[in-house]
Amino acid sequence: MARHRADDLGDGDKTASSSPTTGLIAALRANAWPDRPRSRVFAVFVLLAYLPMLARVFGEATGRVGSDFLAFWGAGRLVLRGTPWRAYDLVAEHAAQMASHTGQMVAYVNPPPYLFLTAPLGFLSYPSAWLAWAAAGWVVWFLVCRQLLPKDPLVVLAFPGAYLAASHAQNGFVTGALLVGGVLALARSEMLAGALFGALVIKPHLALLVPLWLLAGRRWRALGAGAASALMLCGLSLAVFGPGTWAAWPDSFRVSEVLMAQTGGEFFLRMATPYAALRVLAGPGLVPMVGQAAITLACAGLLWRVTRRRGADAGTGALMLATTAIASPYLFSYDFPFLIQPVAWVLTDARMRGWRPFEKIALVLLWFAPLATRAAALPLHLNLMPVAGAALVAVVASRLGGPSDQSTING
Numbered sequence: 001m002a003r004h005r006a007d008d009l010g011d012g013d014k015t016a017s018s019s020p021t022t023g024l025i026a027a028l029r030a031n032a033w034p035d036r037p038r039s040r041v042f043a044v045f046v047l048l049a050y051l052p053m054l055a056r057v058f059g060e061a062t063g064r065v066g067s068d069f070l071a072f073w074g075a076g077r078l079v080l081r082g083t084p085w086r087a088y089d090l091v092a093e094h095a096a097q098m099a100s101h102t103g104q105m106v107a108y109v110n111p112p113p114y115l116f117l118t119a120p121l122g123f124l125s126y127p128s129a130w131l132a133w134a135a136a137g138w139v140v141w142f143l144v145c146r147q148l149l150p151k152d153p154l155v156v157l158a159f160p161g162a163y164l165a166a167s168h169a170q171n172g173f174v175t176g177a178l179l180v181g182g183v184l185a186l187a188r189s190e191m192l193a194g195a196l197f198g199a200l201v202i203k204p205h206l207a208l209l210v211p212l213w214l215l216a217g218r219r220w221r222a223l224g225a226g227a228a229s230a231l232m233l234c235g236l237s238l239a240v241f242g243p244g245t246w247a248a249w250p251d252s253f254r255v256s257e258v259l260m261a262q263t264g265g266e267f268f269l270r271m272a273t274p275y276a277a278l279r280v281l282a283g284p285g286l287v288p289m290v291g292q293a294a295i296t297l298a299c300a301g302l303l304w305r306v307t308r309r310r311g312a313d314a315g316t317g318a319l320m321l322a323t324t325a326i327a328s329p330y331l332f333s334y335d336f337p338f339l340i341q342p343v344a345w346v347l348t349d350a351r352m353r354g355w356r357p358f359e360k361i362a363l364v365l366l367w368f369a370p371l372a373t374r375a376a377a378l379p380l381h382l383n384l385m386p387v388a389g390a391a392l393v394a395v396v397a398s399r400l401g402g403p404s405d406q407s408t409i410n411g
Contacts, residue, residue, distance in 0.1 A: 031360040036152070043154035050163050054134075057167040062127045066104025068334075069169035070097045073129050075108040076122030079115050084241040087115065088248040090255075100126035109252040110171075112237040112245045114202040117174065134166040137173030141165075141337055144177045147184055148344035156344070160371030161336035168334040175206050176337030179324075182210070183317035183341055186222060194222035198229025206335065208296075208328050209303055213320040216304045217312025269377045272336070272370075272385035275329040280382055292329045299323035299393070306400050315400050318345035322396045325389035333374040333385065342396050343367050349399050359395070366392050 027033055034042060061067035074096040075087035086092035087108045094105040108118075121129040141162060146153045165172030182196040197214075200207035214223045238246055259267055263284060268276040274295050278288035303323050307316040322342040325331065346363055350356075365372075369388035377383040 028361045029357045031355040031358075033361070034364065039152065040154050043152075043158040046158040046160070047154070050158075050166075053163070054167060058127075058130065061130055061169065062100070062102065064103055066100075066102040066106065067130065067169055068106055069130050069133060070100060070102065070104060070126075071106040071108040072118045072133070072169075072171075073097070073100065073121050073126055074106075075110075075115060076118040076120065076129070078122075079119040079241070080122035084112070084115055085245040085248040087118075087245075088251045102126075107252060107255040109255055110202060111204075111234075112241050112249055113233040114171075115237065115241055115245070116233075117171075117202070130169050134169045137171075138162060138166050141173040141177045141180075144181045144184070145337075145340050145344075148180070148341060149347065155367075156340055159337065159340045159343075160368055161333075161339050164333045164370055164374060165335075165337050168332075170332075170334035171203065172334040172337045175200060175203050175335065176340075179206065179210075179321060179338040180341045183314065183321065186219065186312060186317065187314070190219055190222040191225045193219075194225025194227075195229040197222070198226040198231075199233060201230040201233050205328050205330050206324065206338075209300065209320050209324050212300055213303060213307055213312055213316065216307035217316065219312050222312075266378060269381065269383055270332060270374075271330070272325075272333050272373065272383050272389075273329050273331050274326055274386040277383055277386050296327045296329070299327040302393075302397060306397065310400065314345055315349070315396075318342035319393070319396050319400060322389065322393045326386050326393065333370050336370040336385075339370065339392070342392055346395055346399060353399075362391070362395065366395070 061069065071093070074093045075084075077096045077099070078084060078086045078092060083092070090105075090107060093108055097105050110118075121133065124132060142153075142157050145156050145159075149156050161172070161176075165176070178196045178199050182193045185196060186193040194214075197207060197210050200210070210226070211223065214226070261284075262268070268279045273292065275288050275292035278291045282288060300323075303316070303320055306319055310316050318341055321338050325336065325339060343363060343366060346359075350359060350363075366388060369385065369392075373383055373385040373388055377385075
């Protein structure tokens with residue numbers, strides 16, 4: 001097969017074609033678009049587009065629509081009043097959130113260690129806290145993740161998964177920074193990597209495959225540090241917030257039970273997991289549970305097999321994070337800032353070993369997938385993010401197997 005020269009992002013040859021459509025297909029196959037300058041310009045335009053979108057979201061969040069952030073802010077106010085256990089009391093949480101003047105209420109369900117993050121929010125007014133949380137989260141996440149593409153920081157900064165975390169003022173930046181930071185730190189310090197992973201006790205279902213990855217890679221110190229970090233955070237929260245707070249936390253499970261028992265509405269369209277998609281298509285029952293279980297086990301098996309062969313490194317870390325997107329039964333679009341790592345890893349690997357036909361346009365689509373699938377979910381009455389997640393897993397897994405001479409267009 002003829003090889004085509006390209007820059008890091010794949011300029012490719014410019015060849016004549018019999019029609020615009022044929023030329024476009026040939027250019028996409030040869031990974032001629034987008035090149036690095038166009039990628040930077042595209043990222044700038046995406047960032048500029050976020051500004052009016054975020055302004056509108058902020059207006060809705062501080063108006064009558066409200067925001068998930070109400071739960072964090074209300075919990076912070078209750079912690080500062082010296083009653084952290086009341087964060088799990090729906091009546092008390094509702095009363096605290098009424099100071100936002102939105103007329104809305106969102107239940108607080110995170111484990112007690114998360115209260116260390118919400119407590120400072122209680123010092124600020126609701127609008128100021130919303131802005132500070134979204135902006136600080138984006139900055140911290142970017143400072144961690146820019147290491148993935150140090151020469152293309154705008155591609156990282158403009159990642160649509162980051163916009164979704166900011167627009168919901170949710171905790172995707174925190175969990176994303178911990179997951180990506182843990183993968184990055186593993187090459188330098190297993191103890192630090194484990195400590196970061198252990199901090200995911202604040203949202204443990206996002207760490208579903210982390211222990212398996214570390215175990216398969218024989219990273220014993222990271223496993224030990226992760227366990228110690230999680231236990232330390234739990235113990236510290238027990239000491240600071242009291243046993244009553246831990247005793248009250250299970251009360252929040254009833255909220256999750258009510259949400260998961262829904263048979264209609266938008267909840268399962270906003271959820272971005274195979275389980276949710278199967279709930280929409282097949283309704284409640286065994287089909288969604290068995291389907292999700294099969295996908296989770298398949299992801300675990302793939303991750304175990306590849307990591308045992310290669311070890312726990314950046315490549316299998318990318319596979320771990322990509323599989324997390326479809327292996328966990330409970331994820332939303334604002335949870336996906338961590339997907340920048342597998343996307344960036346594929347880009348980096350392609351620069352070093354060459355692009356495969358149509359791989360660049362596929363990567364562009366996967367970069368944009370969290371936002372695109374979220375926007376299309378309600379009109380389509382189906383969230384297609386699990387399809388995009390499976391595609392990302394396939395791309396990462398295929399590269400971990402090594403490109404063949406017959407399928408690679410060198411860059």
